[in-house]
Amino acid sequence: xVNRLIVANLVARPMRTMLSVTAVAVEMVLIxxxxxxxxxxxxxxxxxxxxxxxxxxxxxxxxxxxxxxxGTPLPTQLADRIAEVSGVQAVAPVATQVSSxxxxxxxxxIDPKRFDAVSGGFRFLQGRGLQAPDEVLVDDIHARxxxxxxxxxxxxxxxxxxxxxIVEHGKGARIFMxxxxxxxxxxxxxxxxxxxxKVVNPQQTAQVLEELRRLLPNxxxxxMAEYLSLMTASNVPGLNNFITVxxxxxxSIGLLVxxxxxxxxxxxxxxxxxxxxxxxASNRYIVSVVLRETALLTAVGIGAGIGLSFLLRRLTGVVxxxxxxxxxxxxxxxxxxxxxxxxxxxxVYPAFRASKLDAIExxxxx
Amino acid sequence: MTEIIRIxxxxxxxxxxxVEVPALRGVNLRVEDxxxxxxxxxxxxxxxxxxxxxxGLTAPTSGRVIVxxxxxxxxxxxxxxxxxxxxxxxxFQRFNLLPTLTAWGNIALACHIAGNRNGNxxxxxxxxxxxxxxxxxxxxxxxxxxxxxxxRVAIARAVVNRPKIILAxxxxxxxxxENSELVLNMxxxxxHKFGQTILLxxxxxxxxxxxxxxxxxxxxxxxxx
Numbered sequence: 001x002v003n004r005l006i007v008a009n010l011v012a013r014p015m016r017t018m019l020s021v022t023a024v025a026v027e028m029v030l031i032x033x034x035x036x037x038x039x040x041x042x043x044x045x046x047x048x049x050x051x052x053x054x055x056x057x058x059x060x061x062x063x064x065x066x067x068x069x070x071g072t073p074l075p076t077q078l079a080d081r082i083a084e085v086s087g088v089q090a091v092a093p094v095a096t097q098v099s100s101x102x103x104x105x106x107x108x109x110i111d112p113k114r115f116d117a118v119s120g121g122f123r124f125l126q127g128r129g130l131q132a133p134d135e136v137l138v139d140d141i142h143a144r145x146x147x148x149x150x151x152x153x154x155x156x157x158x159x160x161x162x163x164x165x166i167v168e169h170g171k172g173a174r175i176f177m178x179x180x181x182x183x184x185x186x187x188x189x190x191x192x193x194x195x196x197x198k199v200v201n202p203q204q205t206a207q208v209l210e211e212l213r214r215l216l217p218n219x220x221x222x223x224m225a226e227y228l229s230l231m232t233a234s235n236v237p238g239l240n241n242f243i244t245v246x247x248x249x250x251x252s253i254g255l256l257v258x259x260x261x262x263x264x265x266x267x268x269x270x271x272x273x274x275x276x277x278x279x280x281a282s283n284r285y286i287v288s289v290v291l292r293e294t295a296l297l298t299a300v301g302i303g304a305g306i307g308l309s310f311l312l313r314r315l316t317g318v319v320x321x322x323x324x325x326x327x328x329x330x331x332x333x334x335x336x337x338x339x340x341x342x343x344x345x346x347x348v349y350p351a352f353r354a355s356k357l358d359a360i361e362x363x364x365x366x
Numbered sequence: 367m368t369e370i371i372r373i374x375x376x377x378x379x380x381x382x383x384x385v386e387v388p389a390l391r392g393v394n395l396r397v398e399d400x401x402x403x404x405x406x407x408x409x410x411x412x413x414x415x416x417x418x419x420x421x422g423l424t425a426p427t428s429g430r431v432i433v434x435x436x437x438x439x440x441x442x443x444x445x446x447x448x449x450x451x452x453x454x455x456x457x458f459q460r461f462n463l464l465p466t467l468t469a470w471g472n473i474a475l476a477c478h479i480a481g482n483r484n485g486n487x488x489x490x491x492x493x494x495x496x497x498x499x500x501x502x503x504x505x506x507x508x509x510x511x512x513x514x515x516x517x518r519v520a521i522a523r524a525v526v527n528r529p530k531i532i533l534a535x536x537x538x539x540x541x542x543x544e545n546s547e548l549v550l551n552m553x554x555x556x557x558h559k560f561g562q563t564i565l566l567x568x569x570x571x572x573x574x575x576x577x578x579x580x581x582x583x584x585x586x587x588x589x590x591x
Contacts, residue, residue, distance in 0.1 A: 001471070001474050001475050001477070001478035002475075002478060004467070004471055004474075005464070005466070005467060005471070005475060008466035008467055008471065009466050011466070012465070012466040271462070272464055272465075274462075275462045275463075275464060276464075276479070277423070277447070278421070278423065278450070278456045278458075278462070279450075279451075279456070279475070279476050279479050279480075279523070280447055280448070280450040280451025280452070280454075280479050280480060281447075281451075281479050282444065282447050282448075282451075283443075283444070283447075285479065358424075359423045359424075360418050360423050360424055363458070363462060
């Protein structure tokens with residue numbers, strides 16, 4: 001019966017109900033999309049890095065694990081020494097650079113022959129491979145996002161390049177150019193940012209890694225599996241703080257709107273609360289009516305927020321194909337619990353206030 | 367007959383800011399179980415306050431109020447709520463139905479609050495609804511009902527849990543003569559049929575003729591009985 005009363009109250013005030021549901025939905029969307037976007041980008045980056053096909057990465061000793069932020073301090077000649085180690089099948093030196101032209105995008109400067117030996121080669125969807133220093137390749141997602149076609153010119157790092165070809169995504173970066181061209185642009189001739197090492201037998205990666213550690217004691221060597229496991233928000237400097245701030249912001253919105261709507265509904269329904277009290281409803285009963293009403297509003301808001309998040313992910317995928325959003329059941333659940341907790345906190349005071357209303361004054365309330 | 371309400375030297379003082387306003391000034395009253403009593407007096411004489419104290423909506427300032435053997439002055443707010451839930455039904459001048467619920471919903475909610483949620487309460491509801499001639503109006507919301515119908519729903523809500531005492535605060539104050547008579551006759555019928563004690567407030571002497579006993583009040587005192 002009390003459920004019928006709650007539903008009737010919500011239906012009787014559609015604007016207030018809609019506002020509260022929208023606030024919870026926005027809260028959910030903010031949490032799910034902010035977390036989904038950061039995790040999606042990290043997961044996508046990890047997947048592309050794994051797609052290079054290497055089992056081992058050689059990095060500068062002091063580098064951050066976030067490639068593209070460490071400069072290009074590795075001498076490319078090291079590649080030949082690494083290639084001589086027993087068990088190594090191929091080595092690809094790569095210079096990395098982040099381009100902020102039309103969004104943050106990773107550029108790989110590659111030696112096409114050596115990169116192909118590690119990665120198994122690109123699958124071309126349009127055009128051909130890199131031949132000249134003023135040529136670039138882009139992957140299909142980048143091409144779709146920027147409406148590019150093979151043969152046209154593109155602006156990158158304040159230079160004009162010719163788009164030689166469009167390749168299938170999933171091999172490290174979204175943009176590729178010849179390593180010497182990128183080295184020239186960076187003023188770091190003969191230098192690389194990372195070596196991707198492919199081993200003959202992946203089962204023997206640990207032995208090869210050990211051998212390489214003996215050969216290169218002043219470098220950072222990582223098993224690819226270990227490297228990929230580091231691609232989490234907690235390992236990216238500041239990212240967790242950013243997520244926390246965004247969640248706090250979302251929670252504040254939800255909490256405040258629920259507080260205001262529940263507070264105003266208590267004021268608006270003062271007389272009804274007085275009637276309930278005259279009928280013998282206890283303080284606990286009245287608190288439970290208010291909290292259950294909040295719970296129902298929040299549940300609908302959570303459902304709407306999840307639906308809206310999937311819709312926005314779909315739209316984002318169309319408008320910004322390079323922005324992957326990872327929506328996981330775990331984070332949907334967490335966001336739902338956060339929204340529920342925020343709504344609960346927001347409605348506790350109004351519920352308590354309702355229960356403490358003087359019955360006689362409440363019945364006489366106009 | 368046994369005594370169901372006993373009031374001795376009841377005082378109720380309201381504090382408005384720093385001013386004390388005495389509403390009841392030493393009220394003494396006894397009501398027998400099953401009696402239909404009207405409290406008659408002009409506006410502001412303390413009738414409603416007396417009803418609210420008996421119903422446990424507010425605590426007495428001093429004096430004793432014994433309702434069905436329980437001293438309200440010694441009871442916490444929670445215990446007075448329990449007493450209201452189990453033993454008292456209110457009928458108000460303004461009907462005070464919950465506007466978002468249907469007539470059925472209003473009556474069913476009273477059962478729910480009282481903890482009567484089984485099949486018996488449904489049968490009880492049907493019997494009361496039939497007795498008050500409301501069968502055809504159960505699916506309607508208060509704003510779709512006439513004043514007389516709303517008051518009959520309010521009476522059904524007050525009596526459905528078979529409380530021992532019905533407290534009616536000017537139940538005909540917002541009704542025309544025809545509906546007033548209808549409502550008063552129904553209260554008489556409920557009183558006779560279920561033996562519920564009814565304490566009815568009115569300032570209309572005609573209304574009090576329907577009751578077994580008339581108690582006059584003035585300036586916070588009982589004048590005569």
